[in-house]
Amino acid sequence: MLFISIFLAIFTLMACSNETTAKSEPQTSKQIDKSEETIKEIEIVAKTGPNPEDFVFEPAEVTVKEGETVNITLKSADQVKHELWLPKIKGARVASGESVQFTPEQAGEYLGSCSELCGVGHAIMSFKLIVQ
Numbered sequence: 125m126l127f128i129s130i131f132l133a134i135f136t137l138m139a140c141s142n143e144t145t146a147k148s149e150p151q152t153s154k155q156i157d158k159s160e161e162t163i164k165e166i167e168i169v170a171k172t173g174p175n176p177e178d179f180v181f182e183p184a185e186v187t188v189k190e191g192e193t194v195n196i197t198l199k200s201a202d203q204v205k206h207e208l209w210l211p212k213i214k215g216a217r218v219a220s221g222e223s224v225q226f227t228p229e230q231a232g233e234y235l236g237s238c239s240e241l242c243g244v245g246h247a248i249m250s251f252k253l254i255v256q
């Protein structure tokens with residue numbers, strides 16, 4: 125009888141410990157979600173056309189917070205290759221079809237431009253990142 129009681133006690137403890145393990149798993153995935161929340165995802169589309177003024181980044185202005193990690197994905201609307209470059213922010217350079225991640229450390233307004241010769245309106249393709 126004592127043997128059966130000990131067996132039942134061990135069995136109950138094992139069942140409880142399994143339950144604890146199962147409960148701790150969702151917390152792990154929550155932590156992963158939380159780290160992804162701190163990255164601001166920004167999608168910018170580069171557009172061209174027959175006239176110089178058709179060459180634009182959309183949106184042409186984006187506001188982010190100081191110290192916030194930013195992930196910029198640059199897309200091309202028409203297969204023309206572009207590259208968005210913010211020379212005053214370290215690492216802030218991305219070609220169309222790619223993404224770049226960086227963290228602006230100082231508030232201010234940062235001008236960007238296209239650094240890939242893309243056509244008649246290339247020189248006027250401008251972008252502004254506002255860091256608050």
Ligand SMILES: [Cu+2]
Binds near residue numbers: 206207242243246249
């Ligand atoms: Cu260009």
